[in-house]
Amino acid sequence: MADKVIRTIGVLTSGGDAPGMNAAIRAVVRTALGKGLKVRGIRKGYQGLLNEEIIDLSARDVSDTIQRGGTILQTARCEEMRTEEGQQKAAAICKKYGIDGLVVIGGDGSFAGAQKLAHFGVNTVGIPGTIDLDIACTEYTIGFDTAVNTAMEAIDKVRDTSTSHERCSIIEVMGRDAGYLALWCGIANGAERILMPEEHDYDEAAIVADIQECRKRGKKNYIIINAEGIGDSINMAKRIEEATGMETRATIIGHMQRGGSPTCKDRVYASIMGAMAVDLLLQGKSNRVVGYKHGQYVDFDIDEALGMKKAIPEYQYEIAKQLAL
Ligand code: ADP
Ligand code: F6P
Numbered sequence: 576m577a578d579k580v581i582r583t584i585g586v587l588t589s590g591g592d593a594p595g596m597n598a599a600i601r602a603v604v605r606t607a608l609g610k611g612l613k614v615r616g617i618r619k620g621y622q623g624l625l626n627e628e629i630i631d632l633s634a635r636d637v638s639d640t641i642q643r644g645g646t647i648l649q650t651a652r653c654e655e656m657r658t659e660e661g662q663q664k665a666a667a668i669c670k671k672y673g674i675d676g677l678v679v680i681g682g683d684g685s686f687a688g689a690q691k692l693a694h695f696g697v698n699t700v701g702i703p704g705t706i707d708l709d710i711a712c713t714e715y716t717i718g719f720d721t722a723v724n725t726a727m728e729a730i731d732k733v734r735d736t737s738t739s740h741e742r743c744s745i746i747e748v749m750g751r752d753a754g755y756l757a758l759w760c761g762i763a764n765g766a767e768r769i770l771m772p773e774e775h776d777y778d779e780a781a782i783v784a785d786i787q788e789c790r791k792r793g794k795k796n797y798i799i800i801n802a803e804g805i806g807d808s809i810n811m812a813k814r815i816e817e818a819t820g821m822e823t824r825a826t827i828i829g830h831m832q833r834g835g836s837p838t839c840k841d842r843v844y845a846s847i848m849g850a851m852a853v854d855l856l857l858q859g860k861s862n863r864v865v866g867y868k869h870g871q872y873v874d875f876d877i878d879e880a881l882g883m884k885k886a887i888p889e890y891q892y893e894i895a896k897q898l899a900l
Contacts, residue, residue, distance in 0.1 A: 597646060718833070770802060
């Protein structure tokens with residue numbers, strides 16, 4: 576059992592970075608300091624924990640960070656943390672540095688690490704941080720709002736030139752396993768087609784037929800939002816151009832979606848979640864994850880959160896298709 580008296584809180588970011596993570600770190604640091612606790616920052620996620628890259632954090636260390644993209648603590652993916660030896664070692668390092676409560680900012684994989692640490696006696700709370708929006712227990716994840724706005728603005732620009740040249744544009748957005756960025760951009764940018772990893776068996780022949788039909792109806796461009804999980808945008812563009820005779824270009828937006836100054840929403844939600852994580856630890860809670868559901872900030876047991884399922888909302892996808900008339 577974890578000791579429930581919290582004197583020192585650790586904070587780390589893990590997995591892919593996301594704009595707004597700094598706002599969450601800042602909130603953890605300042606909430607904890609304000610409540611008389613000591614705060615330690617762990618660099619480079621679980622890898623940094625295992626390498627003992629641990630620093631003391633003061634209120635001034637997080638000054639001037641709320642508006643910055645990336646994560647000031649840096650992040651990493653760490654295979655060793657997936658092993659029981661790695662998890663035991665990480666828990667022992669937390670104890671060595673007096674970290675009795677740990678805030679983990681990341682996605683489901685990072686929460687699985689926090690769950691294991693809780694099992695080995697470290698009080699943990701997770702905060703959802705990913706541009707993919709693919710965490711089942713929450714309708715909000717840190718970074719999605721910034722990333723989707725970055726992608727939307729980029730797609731608007733591609734659309735301008737696509738219209739001028741009467742081209743088909745295939746624009747690839749991030750999301751290896753999740754199509755939320757693609758779906759939202761599809762609606763926000765008025766795309767003709769949205770390809771998401773959840774629907775791997777999309778019908779390219781139907782797209783070709785639709786492009787030909789749209790040309791007849793006088794459409795001046797044809798926008799396909801393609802998620803990274805489907806990928807292959809460059810070859811897809813060649814195939815579509817050959818089959819339709821319509822000039823087709825592929826644009827891969829890439830990691831610019833992961834960077835940049837966070838939106839107001841990402842700063843505010845991340846700040847509230849960061850403060851809440853500290854409060855949960857101080858209430859003696861552990862193995863929890865913070866979420867946002869039905870207009871409320873909530874928390875769940877990590878075991879329960881990791882067991883939840885989330886699917887692309889079929890009705891929203893149908894609306895996107897309907898609006899592409
Ligand atoms: P995300 O947190 O965004 O889902 P990953 O899936 O890459 O990103 O996970 C981040 C890190 O969390 C991994 O590199 C690993 O260190 C840790 N992790 C992932 N899955 C587990 C697991 N089942 N047990 C322990 N640690 C895990
Ligand atoms: O999870 C965030 C994310 O950007 C995904 O959308 C993408 O598939 C993946 O990370 C890319 O990760 P990497 O940083 O390894 O390129």
